[in-house]
Amino acid sequence: MIGELLLADLCADLPPAVRMQRMVVSLRAQFRCGAVALLQHEEDHLRPVAVDGLVRDALGRRFAAGLHPRLAAIVARRGVTCFHHDSTLPDPYDGLIDERVGEPLPVHDCMGVSLHVEGKPWGVLTLDALEVGTFTEAAQAALQRLTPVIEAALRITRLEAEIRALRQSRADAPAGEVVRDDGEIIGQSEAIAHLLHELRVVADSELPVLLLGETGVGKELFAHRLHRQSRRRNRPLIHVNCAALPESLAESELFGHVRGAFSGATGERPGRFEAADGGTLFLDEVGELPLSIQAKLLRTLQNGEIQRLGSDRPRRVDVRVIAATNRHLREHVRAGSFRADLYHRLSVYPVPIPPLRERDNDVLLLAGHFLELNRARLGLRSLRLSAAAQVALRRYPWPGNVRELEHVISRAALKLVSRGASRNEIATLDADLFADLFADGLGAPVPGEAPAPQPLPGAADMLAATLREAVDACQRACIERALAAHGGNWAGAARQLGVDASNLHKLARRLGFRREDAGRSQRPARRAA
Template sequence: MNPLHALLLTDLAMELPMAVRLQRLVELLRMQFGCGAVALLSLDSETSSLRPVAVDGLSSDAVGRRFPIAEHPRLATLLQRAGEVVRFPHDSKLPDPYDGLVIEQPGQPLDVHDCMGVALEVEGQCWGVLTLDALTVGTFEGKAIRELEQLVLVIEAAVRVTRLETALRGVRQSAGAVEEGIASRPEGEIIGQSKPLLHLLQELQVVADTELPVLLLGETGVGKELFARRLHQMSRRSGKPLVHVNCAALPEALAESELFGHVRGAFSGAIAERAGRFEAAEGGTLFLDEVGELPLSIQAKLLRALQNGEIQRLGADRPRKVNVRIIAATNRNLKERVQEGSFRADLYHRLSVYPVPIPPLRERGNDVLLLAGFFLELNRARLGLRSLRLSVAAEDALHRYAWPGNVRELEHVVSRAALKALSHGAQRSDIVTLEADWLGLDVQPLPMAATVLHAPMLAPAPSMRAVVDSAQREAIRWALDAHRGQWAQAARSLDVDPSNLHKLAKRLGLKTA
């Protein structure tokens, strides 16, 4: 038996998390074939695209990329020739989706020279594709093709087992990507594999199946609308409408009519009866975005709708019953607005039955590169580029930037940098590398005790305790600055209990009030 066969069969007999099993699979395959990169991509039939679920040897942002089949003829060929191992020779005229993405080796080019792959079937249906790529000509000769042919059934079995294990855990297929570290949905994607994000997705999965109002809390640009859509799609109301209302964009004079509707003659210009957003969302979900911006005059009527399930059209004599679930979102501190008198306390308590904080991008670790990969691929296709990638310095800058505008800001930064690359003379047929300068980020120094760690060689060596205390002091100050003095949020970003953080700060001589 082929040694790799034995290893893969051993893995099948073990209970492993989905992400671990598939990652071991691609790592073993890369080692067996001695190639530059191996990728396992699942087919999303709704978007007609392939998304990586496990990769080895590709750049850090590769997992966040999406590959529309219509734009990648090599991947389309694999799907068209299902069940057959296909090799693309080094002189193939078909563009390779991984040009510039295989991790660089000294003295090797950026473009892929040898490639082979196969479409995978699970339970009689196409599941996705496996691809193997090399920067060296001749890596995949006849022997390699025969070896992959012999392994296909075991590889498909590994994918099938992960699906069965996921089903046995009771994870719904729509949320199965949480197990893989990549969350997706039909009308957009929540991309990431960080612990804060996966914890949030698990929490949403639990609350989605209830009828409780949910209050999404987060900074501007974190994607509150995406999480609201995910909540709706995982709920019992997913077959009914999801109606989005931007409360910040509602003029006070028209807010009541927009939400609750009006009858003919209710005001000047009301020439016909009109239903409001509540009635449009009947049986489904009403998403009140930026709910903190609602005028006080509307808040009382919104409270009545939440308490009694009744609305009254403007100018009407009788109320109407409505069956609507409320998801609200805000980037404001509603508790402070209640204290200021600009938001009703009773409405706040009704909306925040289940508050859900959405972590900012700076707390999501390597998710910034996965998201960057997603936006890089979008811009590559939009601008008609052969390949679009990040330099090592650009990756470092993305990690070190604080992202006050979160995911939305990252999208704009990547799009702007791609245009700058073209304006600096990059050709669309090139492998275009985005440099750190083109990102235009004001990167701050890392929160480290630089003066201690970089002390002159002749200075007396500080004690270990002094080094640790200095680093902890700087980390706490950085976290508090990043969260505008909010100790609870700073503690969460540092993964420390808030009470322990206060005690540590006092010991380090920092002010805690």
């Protein structure tokens, strides 16, 4: 029966994720087991691509086979590998089985098989049963018979992906060259799916791209993805952190210098533009560039020429520029701190990157990824989130986005270990370990025209509210405290909160701030700009 279902799916026009998910669901029903996982080789680890019966954050985890003896044993064999109830090898899914979340797996059976596509290792399929004796010799034989059908489904899925990639690649791509989607971007939300589609569309053009987004959303990661999917992918990608360039050295770093150009210039030195010739130059935090350098950058973007500091001879360069900023450059243009002509040249194709709070359940997938990293780093048997902790993480607005989530998970894991958690037992991060997220951390209020600040909601309040109510309450309190700290100046509050001022006004209106409060506080902000 299961074989017929898998064969029917092979003939159906299904998205890859749907086909793989249907496969693991069908296998779990066929073998009457507690969990099934399909994991793909990715560099030095195994990445879950479809699971049934495991916790939601499992898809975000990465399992290093060298740290999980059962997975290593499955990878090493070509046929079915079975671990009976008396196996002493630790199970990689301890604490992650949906039916027994947070509990050590009882005596149980496990089996798995390594999967190959076109003769090359693809990954593994694992099955866990909570009842002893589930995986009999007949069950193992049945899995062995199904393995070729499973591998055929993977091969068809791979071929379909390659066909789509070829259609999206440029017409003059070398024969057999495929743009592979191999970036470590974790997420299944509609916002991320839309962003990845947009990046694929613009990647093959030669247009400058301006990545816009709050601190911590992963702008550098998306810049690397753009380069990998572009026709320049076999050429260098040079990263320049504009915020770290001293004004006195910025010109030399970007455009190079000749001997004697300044004190200490004992020889010629090419700049970052020459290093990126033929490839891509990623200007991170481009809004921090001094005005004097902005003029020279504009000239390079316009005519493709650079001039080393101290030289009269221009040099031709062929560079695609990807820029990124967490600032609202339009406001800086109005304030005179950023050139309007450079802004228009860089923002030929602006790409906004969604903040974590707009990515639905991606927070749990990312949390799973960081949990597994910390589990390995701290030498823990298993590390997971309690149900209350999952709710708390989903309700928090994440002003620091993915970077903040990574630090929060690491901090909570360290706290748990410092409290004496055993490395040989399942370690569970409860909601109280994340209480500092909701603590009053924005500083004491100062007198001004802003509304009186209210305390930020505590963890108990957050868990008692609906998701929308909790997010609204936290956002309202954050805005009030930021306004109080800046004497009612909305531009200052926006900078503190790391958001665009116009978006802050829209959010404030939705949260019920009075129009006269907003209007009264806008006037000094414009004068300051």
